[in-house]
Amino acid sequence: MDYQKLFQSEISGESVKAWKAQGKKAIGYICCHVPVEILHALDIMPIRMRATGITESPDGDTWMSTFSCSFARGILQRWLDGTYEFLDGIVTSDGCLMSARAFDNAEHISNKNKEGRFFYQVGAPRMYGDLEKEYYENELKDLIAKLEELTGNKLTDEKLKASIAKYNEVRSLIQQVNALRKEENPVISGEDALKLMLASSNFTVEEYIELLKAFLADAKNRAPITDKRARLMIIGSALDNPGYLQVIEEKGGLFVADDLCFGSKTFNYAMEVDDKDVLGSLADYYLKRIVCPRMMDNRVQLQKDIVEACKEYKVDGVVYQKMQYCECWGGESLYLEPDLKAIGVPMLQVEREEHLANAGQLAIRAEAFIEMIEK
Amino acid sequence: MAEFVKDTTLEDAVMRGELSVFDFCCQKVEGQIARMKERNPDLLWTLEIQDAMWHNYRDAHKRGKKLVFFGGPVPVDIIVAFDCIPVYLDTIPIRLSPNPVLTGKFIDSAERYVPATTCGLCKTYLGTALEDQYGVKPDAFVYSAVPCDSSRVVYPNMERIFNVPTFSFDFPFRRDDRGYDYLVNQTERFVTFMEEFTGTKLDWGKLKEAMTHSNRTYELQGKCADLRKHKPCPLPGRMLVLNGTSNAMACFPEMGDLLEKELEVGQMMIELGMGPCPNGEKHRVALLQNMLWSFSGAMDWMEKEYDAVTVMDAFGFQHGDLYEDLDDRYGCFKTMAKKIQNNPMIHGASGPSENFLYLTDQIFRDYEPDVSIFLGHIGCKHTWASAKMVTDMIQEKYGVPSLYLDVDGIDGRYKTKDEITGALAQYFDTVVNK
Numbered sequence: 141m142d143y144q145k146l147f148q149s150e151i152s153g154e155s156v157k158a159w160k161a162q163g164k165k166a167i168g169y170i171c172c173h174v175p176v177e178i179l180h181a182l183d184i185m186p187i188r189m190r191a192t193g194i195t196e197s198p199d200g201d202t203w204m205s206t207f208s209c210s211f212a213r214g215i216l217q218r219w220l221d222g223t224y225e226f227l228d229g230i231v232t233s234d235g236c237l238m239s240a241r242a243f244d245n246a247e248h249i250s251n252k253n254k255e256g257r258f259f260y261q262v263g264a265p266r267m268y269g270d271l272e273k274e275y276y277e278n279e280l281k282d283l284i285a286k287l288e289e290l291t292g293n294k295l296t297d298e299k300l301k302a303s304i305a306k307y308n309e310v311r312s313l314i315q316q317v318n319a320l321r322k323e324e325n326p327v328i329s330g331e332d333a334l335k336l337m338l339a340s341s342n343f344t345v346e347e348y349i350e351l352l353k354a355f356l357a358d359a360k361n362r363a364p365i366t367d368k369r370a371r372l373m374i375i376g377s378a379l380d381n382p383g384y385l386q387v388i389e390e391k392g393g394l395f396v397a398d399d400l401c402f403g404s405k406t407f408n409y410a411m412e413v414d415d416k417d418v419l420g421s422l423a424d425y426y427l428k429r430i431v432c433p434r435m436m437d438n439r440v441q442l443q444k445d446i447v448e449a450c451k452e453y454k455v456d457g458v459v460y461q462k463m464q465y466c467e468c469w470g471g472e473s474l475y476l477e478p479d480l481k482a483i484g485v486p487m488l489q490v491e492r493e494e495h496l497a498n499a500g501q502l503a504i505r506a507e508a509f510i511e512m513i514e515k
Numbered sequence: 516m517a518e519f520v521k522d523t524t525l526e527d528a529v530m531r532g533e534l535s536v537f538d539f540c541c542q543k544v545e546g547q548i549a550r551m552k553e554r555n556p557d558l559l560w561t562l563e564i565q566d567a568m569w570h571n572y573r574d575a576h577k578r579g580k581k582l583v584f585f586g587g588p589v590p591v592d593i594i595v596a597f598d599c600i601p602v603y604l605d606t607i608p609i610r611l612s613p614n615p616v617l618t619g620k621f622i623d624s625a626e627r628y629v630p631a632t633t634c635g636l637c638k639t640y641l642g643t644a645l646e647d648q649y650g651v652k653p654d655a656f657v658y659s660a661v662p663c664d665s666s667r668v669v670y671p672n673m674e675r676i677f678n679v680p681t682f683s684f685d686f687p688f689r690r691d692d693r694g695y696d697y698l699v700n701q702t703e704r705f706v707t708f709m710e711e712f713t714g715t716k717l718d719w720g721k722l723k724e725a726m727t728h729s730n731r732t733y734e735l736q737g738k739c740a741d742l743r744k745h746k747p748c749p750l751p752g753r754m755l756v757l758n759g760t761s762n763a764m765a766c767f768p769e770m771g772d773l774l775e776k777e778l779e780v781g782q783m784m785i786e787l788g789m790g791p792c793p794n795g796e797k798h799r800v801a802l803l804q805n806m807l808w809s810f811s812g813a814m815d816w817m818e819k820e821y822d823a824v825t826v827m828d829a830f831g832f833q834h835g836d837l838y839e840d841l842d843d844r845y846g847c848f849k850t851m852a853k854k855i856q857n858n859p860m861i862h863g864a865s866g867p868s869e870n871f872l873y874l875t876d877q878i879f880r881d882y883e884p885d886v887s888i889f890l891g892h893i894g895c896k897h898t899w900a901s902a903k904m905v906t907d908m909i910q911e912k913y914g915v916p917s918l919y920l921d922v923d924g925i926d927g928r929y930k931t932k933d934e935i936t937g938a939l940a941q942y943f944d945t946v947v948n949k
């Protein structure tokens with residue numbers, strides 16, 4: 141099987157159109173606390189929304205102002221310019237307020253135009269505990285009821301378990317891809333690894349599994365990358381633009397690890413299922429897994445995970461990229477930087493926008509950083 | 516002619532790190548009171564609340580009280596019922612903001628660790644912690660997951676800096692029974708935290724006392740707000756500034772005393788048929804976003820130059836939830852939950868934009884402004900991102916166009932006062948009075 145499709149990271153409507161031709165629904169989702177397993181089990185294709193490839197967002201800017209995160213504006217732009225016309229609606233969880241506003245504006249404009257599309261926001265607690273889990277479970281029950289109404293399908297534990305198994309398989313396959321990156325000379329660049337992970341939103345989960353298997357089967361035939369001077373990890377704001385990594389890798393760095401919500405973060409943990417409480421297992425998983433700093437009680441662990449990953453992947457330096465106007469991912473350095481310093485890993489902090497307008501400047505800073513850390 | 520030289524001894528001492536922020540605020544207000552006694556003793560009441568608040572903060576430990584710093588909306592009445600002094604972090608940047616050099620010091624300090632685009636309120640109190648310049652150490656820290664991303668980043672960092680017993684609330688965006696239930700349960704958890712922290716049990720009698728004061732405050736605040744519906748509006752725009760922080764002091768009798776005075780003055784002005792505009796009220800202004808703390812004189816300026824009085828702002832607008840049966844524990848905690856969700860800044864800023872739309876609609880319906888200004892605090896990115904929805908609604912439903920003006924409510928370095936008044940003047944001349 142030709143797995144090259146995994147490296148076409150642009151938003152593609154190919155799979156979803158085929159899916160919809162069967163009379164089924166497709167729903168976009170924003171942020172990481174919408175359990176895709178629920179959508180899948182109800183025969184809905186879940187598509188994580190992104191702005192990849194966008195160069196300008198005039199409508200997004202008008203609605204959200206330029207004082208907003210350009211990734212979130214980009215998503216709104218994609219929604220308004222018809223890139224996502226195949227979607228029957230959007231489900232979001234209350235991640236950061238920028239992504240929430242992309243959702244609010246999309247819903248507002250769609251309702252104004254009487255499009256009749258589906259919009260739903262799930263409340264996800266920002267802490268984990270019994271109360272929080274119960275609250276989130278109730279939110280998920282409401283979501284299920286709404287989606288059942290939308291599709292006419294009924295959710296059962298069996299269907300949900302089958303979907304969880306599929307997504308767990310994806311998680312396990314991505315972990316195998318990441319294991320390849322631990323090698324001294326990995327067979328996949330950071331740019332390609334991100335493309336491969338972004339591709340998860342271009343395919344049905346079944347197609348994606350097959351493509352990942354094909355890639356892994358061929359991994360031993362791929363040429364190891366031997367011409368890089370420093371092993372890097374990338375952390376920070378939502379990054380769905382592999383070109384960003386390309387600029388830095390062209391200067392001699394190689395991203396062997398990441399902490400991105402569009403990258404490894406969402407695949408790092410498998411879901412454990414208690415047969416007697418499937419929805420509870422789902423709630424546990426989504427509230428406990430560490431994906432981003434939206435949670436109030438996971439900062440210390442999030443930072444520890446980064447430090448541990450640096451050791452595990454033998455990282456020489458960390459690139460901490462912060463989207464302009466992204467507070468959610470903006471405040472980790474106070475404690476993370478000294479922790480990284482303690483293990484001898486320097487950190488480069490860079491601001492960016494969704495569209496890679498300042499590639500030249502980034503390249504200069506990346507080159508200086510790589511020169512400083514190369515061994 | 517002798518040149519007037521402003522005495523900056525206190526400011527300089529803060530800049531050198533020799534004077535704490537709480538000492539600065541106490542000494543400043545003492546100076547203001549001394550001058551007021553001489554020149555305008557009738558207006559002394561306007562300063563008494565500040566005097567009480569800053570001295571309470573600074574001298575708590577001397578009086579054997581525990582200090583509980585808090586960020587975001589939390590049930591302050593409970594803190595007070597445990598005989599602790601609550602310190603609302605927002606009061607610090609708001610108090611320092613008229614002096615851009617002071618806020619600048621702490622903001623610059625914070626920007627070493629958080630993005631420059633973080634809200635100036637958050638940056639200032641984070642910077643004060645980084646510079647270790649509060650002057651006293653908190654005994655406990657309480658914060659909530661609202662209002663915004665800025666606070667969600669800054670509070671957990673401050674938790675680690677303070678390194679004292681900490682409690683954090685998770686607030687849902689839901690304003691319904693599920694949301695209230697969730698908050699009531701968390702409030703119960705908070706009571707347990709306070710009991711462990713203070714080593715005492717919650718004294719319901721003391722809580723009732725705090726809730727009674729709080730009811731008085733919110734009732735009076737509601738009445739003062741109602742006065743503003745009157746034409747001409749009897750009260751000046753600058754008095755709205757207090758609304759945003761009244762939560763911090765609502766359960767103290769001094770707050771009610773102040774509002775009683777404000778109400779008295781407002782009623783008297785109505786009887787006299789007067790308002791703050793020298794030539795009579797020509798325009799009624801609604802500020803759609805944050806208060807411009809760094810330059811609250813902008814409201815005086817609009818009154819003087821354009822006879823335009825600010826009747827309400829979407830930041831400090833209060834919903835006036837009152838406790839009913841003070842012996843009903845669940846009922847009281849549910850009211851606390853509602854008050855928290857309807858708190859200034861939280862009500863419109865956090866959660867879905869429909870809250871902001873609803874709030875603005877209420878302001879336009881009840882206060883009948885004919886001038887709409889989105890004086891957008893740049894830190895408040897999420898309100899900027901709802902601005903078009905809100906201003907479109909105002910235009911469509913009330914026929915009022917809105918001015919968008921980006922400002923920093925705290926960091927006066929962002930735009931000079933002249934730049935702000937210049938933009939306002941242009942709007943009044945070319946749109947409002949065209």
Ligand code: SF4
Binds near residue numbers: 209238463465
């Ligand atoms: S990049 Fe940051 S601000 Fe933008 S949507 Fe993601 S978390 Fe939110």
Ligand code: SF4
Binds near residue numbers: 637
């Ligand atoms: S003013 Fe806006 S940005 Fe600042 S703390 Fe309040 S809600 Fe957050």
